Structures are given as C-alpha cells and as structure tokens.
Amino acid sequence: MHKSTLLIASIFALAHFAFVAPFVPLANILPAGLGALSMSSMALSLTLAARWRPVDRIMGGPDKSYVAHRWLGFFALGGALGHWALASSVGAGVLPVLADSGEDFGTLAAIGLLVMTAAAVVRAIPYHLWKASHMLMGPIFVLAAYHTFFVASPLAVGAAPWTLMAVVSVVGLIAWIQTLLRKRSPTRLLTVSQVLPFEGGVDVTLDSDVPLPPYRPGQFATIAFNKARAEAHPFTIAGGNEWSRRFIVRAAGDWTDTFVRNVAEGDTFRLGRGVGRFLPQVHAARSAQLWVAGGVGITPFLAALEQMKPDEGAQVTLVYCTRNRASAGGIEDVERHAARLPQVHLVVLSDEDGSRLTKERLTQMVRSMPSKTQAYVCGPEGLQSLVTSAWKGAAMNSRVHSERFDFRGAYGLTEIVYIGKPVLEAARDWATRARNAPNASAGT
Ligand SMILES: Cc1cc2nc3c(=O)[nH]c(=O)nc-3n(C[C@H](O)[C@H](O)[C@H](O)COP(=O)(O)OP(=O)(O)OC[C@H]3O[C@@H](n4cnc5c(N)ncnc54)[C@H](O)[C@@H]3O)c2cc1C
Numbered sequence: 247m248h249k250s251t252l253l254i255a256s257i258f259a260l261a262h263f264a265f266v267a268p269f270v271p272l273a274n275i276l277p278a279g280l281g282a283l284s285m286s287s288m289a290l291s292l293t294l295a296a297r298w299r300p301v302d303r304i305m306g307g308p309d310k311s312y313v314a315h316r317w318l319g320f321f322a323l324g325g326a327l328g329h330w331a332l333a334s335s336v337g338a339g340v341l342p343v344l345a346d347s348g349e350d351f352g353t354l355a356a357i358g359l360l361v362m363t364a365a366a367v368v369r370a371i372p373y374h375l376w377k378a379s380h381m382l383m384g385p386i387f388v389l390a391a392y393h394t395f396f397v398a399s400p401l402a403v404g405a406a407p408w409t410l411m412a413v414v415s416v417v418g419l420i421a422w423i424q425t426l427l428r429k430r431s432p433t434r435l436l437t438v439s440q441v442l443p444f445e446g447g448v449d450v451t452l453d454s455d456v457p458l459p460p461y462r463p464g465q466f467a468t469i470a471f472n473k474a475r476a477e478a479h480p481f482t483i484a485g486g487n488e489w490s491r492r493f494i495v496r497a498a499g500d501w502t503d504t505f506v507r508n509v510a511e512g513d514t515f516r517l518g519r520g521v522g523r524f525l526p527q528v529h530a531a532r533s534a535q536l537w538v539a540g541g542v543g544i545t546p547f548l549a550a551l552e553q554m555k556p557d558e559g560a561q562v563t564l565v566y567c568t569r570n571r572a573s574a575g576g577i578e579d580v581e582r583h584a585a586r587l588p589q590v591h592l593v594v595l596s597d598e599d600g601s602r603l604t605k606e607r608l609t610q611m612v613r614s615m616p617s618k619t620q621a622y623v624c625g626p627e628g629l630q631s632l633v634t635s636a637w638k639g640a641a642m643n644s645r646v647h648s649e650r651f652d653f654r655g656a657y658g659l660t661e662i663v664y665i666g667k668p669v670l671e672a673a674r675d676w677a678t679r680a681r682n683a684p685n686a687s688a689g690t
Contacts, residue, residue: 563615
C-alpha cells in the first residue's frame with residue numbers, strides 16, 4: 247500500500263474516534279468509534295460498488311474502485327468485530343421496545359459481515375457463487391443501520407455523530423439500490439462473425455445489427471451468454487468499429503473454458519457498454535509512452551494501435567511479454583500495426599526462447615526515455631510490480647498506470663504462500679537461533 251494511501255486510511259479511521267469522543271462517555275469512545283468506522287466504511291464500500299461514473303473517474307477506474315472497496319470492507323469488518331467485542335448497551339434506546347431487536351440485528355450484521363468477507367477472500371469459492379452471495383452485503387448494511395438507530399446507545403438523537411450515521415445509512419442504501427439497478431443496465435445483442443483459436447484462448451469478433459456507441463481504447467465491456475440471468479464477465483475491447491467488437495479471451499476458469507472451447511460463428515452474446523479509465527494515449531499530441539503487456543494484457547494496446555494513425559508524435563514503446571508465439575493471441579495484428587506506425591517501437595519477448603523481461607533490461611530501456619514518458623502496464627501482478635520497480639529504479643516521477651484483470655483479489659494458495667513465506671522464514675530463523683542459544687552459553 248502506498249504511503250499516501252496508508253496516511254489517508256489512518257486519518258479516515260482515527261477521525262471516527264475524534265468525532266464521537268465529545269458526544270459519548272469516555273468508556274464508550276472506543277466501541278462507538280469502531281461502530282461508526284464500520285458503518286461509514288460499509289457505506290463507502292457500497293458507494294464504490296455502485297459504479298457511479300463520477301466516482302469511478304475520481305478513483306481512476308473500476309479496478310482501482312474495487313481495490314478501495316476491498317480495503318473498506320476490511321475496515322468495516324474490523325470496526326464491527328471490535329465494536330461487537332467492546333460495546334455495551336447504554337440507556338433505553340430511542341424506542342425502548344425496539345432496543346433488543348436492535349442488539350440482535352447488530353450481532354447478525356457482524357456475523358454476516360464476517361462470513362461474507364471470508365467468502366470474498368477465499369479463492370476456492372467460485373467467482374459466480376461468491377458474487378451472488380456478495381449481494382447480501384446490502385441487507386447486512388440495512389441490519390447494521392437498524393442496529394445503529396434502535397440499539398440502546400450512548401449517542402443522543404440529533405447529535406452530530408447520530409446525524410452522520412443517518413447520512414451514511416441513507417447514502418449506503420441508495421448506493422445498494424443503484425447496484426441492484428445497474429444489474430439491469432441495458433446490454434446489446436451481438437453475433438460472432440469470426441473465431442480465431444490460439445493456444446489457451448480464442449480471438450473473437452462479434453458484429454452488431456445496430457450502430458454501437460464509441461469506446462475508448464483500453465476500455466472493457468462485459469460479455470454474457472444470451473440467456474436469462476446469465477453471468478457477465480469483463481473483457482477488454484481489443485478492437486472494433488461502429489458495427490463490431492473484438493475480444494481476446496484466455497481460458498482462466500469455468501466460464502472462459504466453456505467460451506474458448508465452444509464459441510462458434512453465429513453464436514449470440516449480450517454485451518455491456520465500454521467502461522474503464524485505463525486509457526493509453528493514442529493522439530498525436532501524446533507524451534512518450536511505455537506500454538507493457540503480459541499475455542492477454544495486450545488487448546488494451548491492440549485496441550490503441552488499431553485506432554492510431556501514422557504520425558510524427560512522441561514514440562510509443564510496446565513491450566509484449568508472451569509465453570510463446572502460439573499462445574500470443576492477436577500477435578500478427580500487433581506486428582502489422584507496428585509496421586504501419588512509424589511512431590511505434592515493438593519489442594516482443596517470449597519465455598520459450600528465454601527472452602524474458604527483467605527489471606535490469608526494463609530499467610535500461612526506461613533510462614533512454616524522456617522524463618515525461620507515461621507508463622501503462624496490463625498483465626499479471628508480478629509484471630505490474632516489475633514495471634513499477636523498474637520505473638522507480640530509473641527515477642521516473644510520473645505514475646505507472648495499471649489495469650488489474652482480477653477485481654475480486656481473492657487469496658489462493660499462491661497468495662497465502664506469498665504472504666506466509668516471509669513469516670515462515672522468520673519463524674524458522676528464530677527457531678534456529680533459539681536452538682543454538684544454549685550451546686553459546688555452554689561454549690563460554
Ligand atoms: C477489467 C478487466 C478486463 C479483462 N480483460 C480480459 C481480456 O481481455 N481477456 C481475458 O482473457 N481476460 C480478461 N479479464 C479476465 C476475465 O474477466 C476473467 O478471466 C474471467 O472473468 C474468468 O472467469 P471464469 O469463470 O472463467 O474463471 P473463474 O475461475 O471464475 O475466475 C478466474 C479469475 O477471474 C476473476 N473473475 C471471474 N469472474 C469474473 C467476473 N465476472 N468479473 C471479474 N472478474 C472475474 C476471478 O476473480 C478469478 O480471479 C479481464 C478482467 C477484468 C477485471
């Protein structure tokens with residue numbers, strides 16, 4: 247987590263304790279502050295999930311909204327569990343007859359939040375099951391709001407924190423209703439006109455009978471099978487015009503496996519509108535660009551190349567990291583565009599012939615670029631951190647724009663090993679030192 251983000255998060259958390267302190271007895275400041283933190287974190291998390299365009303724009307795109315959404319979820323859970331552990335009833339409550347149910351609903355909300363957050367972080371739970379269950383976060387928020395207003399609490403009706411909780415509850419509720427409505431946002435029916443399989447994936451083009459709204463290179467859209475209540479999955483638009491859309495899809499799980507194995511010309515799919523704020527610069531007045539793609543992460547850059555015209559503008563360096571040529575969907579078109587665009591310098595790397603992208607190699611490339619160069623990376627987590635560290639290593643001060651292909655960010659074995667490894671190593675070192683300690687005293 248960036249230092250600035252950590253600072254904002256700490257101020258956000260501590261502000262809740264400072265805000266309630268003048269309005270509750272000393273003994274209640276901690277539980278009341280934790281409760282307030284949990285409520286506003288949930289409301290903000292619901293607001294980010296509502297995907298209002300201005301909010302997505304402020305956040306820098308849906309994938310960034312989902313990262314903040316996830317962290318606010320952890321704040322909400324931490325606040326709720328701390329509040330649950332420390333809070334005790336004070337007074338009779340605004341409507342004494344509802345005070346007991348207020349308490350019970352609070353407990354239900356805390357348990358619900360715990361279970362839902364656990365389901366969100368365990369990758370073993372299939373995405374579509376988790377996504378369906380995650381919709382219960384709305385009712386859990388309603389239970390927590392009921393608890394906030396009807397439990398026997400030290401907060402006086404109309405006091406500033408009480409009013410804040412009222413505003414937070416209304417905002418959270420409206421955001422949840424927006425999320426429910428968004429699920430009904432119109433999609434368009436398109437027909438598959440071309441299927442180009444490649445190793446581990448498929449390159450498809452879909453045609454529309456009606457003109458499609460324009461999209462910006464880098465944006466993504468959801469694709470769903472043309473049947474009621476079908477699951478919608480996001481894919482970056484890899485190209486297309488007013489009448490067509492191109493996607494390059496890698497088999498990564500149950501839905502994409504089925505799609506890659508079975509998609510055929512004539513099939514129909516429902517397409518969402520183009521969204522997202524990962525927008526590599528394609529206009530001639532652009533600053534110099536570094537584009538780094540890993541595997542299907544080439545899709546936003548392929549769309550950008552397609553919309554570019556030959557110009558004398560600043561150079562675009564595109565580094566395309568592939569496993570091998572057979573699994574590099576769209577590579578022929580990437581090379582064709584690079585050949586027709588003098589402003590584009592293409593570097594294709596392949597694990598198979600050992601030409602992997604290393605930090606040293608990238609740092610060297612970046613060192614030869616103008617200081618105002620803008621960097622865009624789309625690919626797996628490891629590639630993103632490699633580019634970010636090479637960028638910092640070359641003392642470039644502009645930020646690295648990145649797109650995550652995984653909104654959920656759940657933890658599987660790899661993440662747990664990645665997180666757990668340093669802990670295990672520290673424990674092993676400690677055990678070794680402890681084991682050797684008596685010998686040291688025996689030697690003296
Ligand atoms: C902004 C964005 C752009 C993407 N662009 C491409 C692309 O151009 N080409 C491509 O091959 N893949 C792309 N992906 C990834 C693609 O959406 C997932 O691989 C696909 O949804 C996996 O679904 P599954 O059921 O096959 O796999 P699962 O086993 O269910 O999931 C595999 C991974 O995909 C994620 N995922 C699953 N379903 C969804 C969903 N509905 N929404 C978001 N994430 C999901 C899960 O968190 C999990 O990490 C993109 C993802 C995002 C978020």
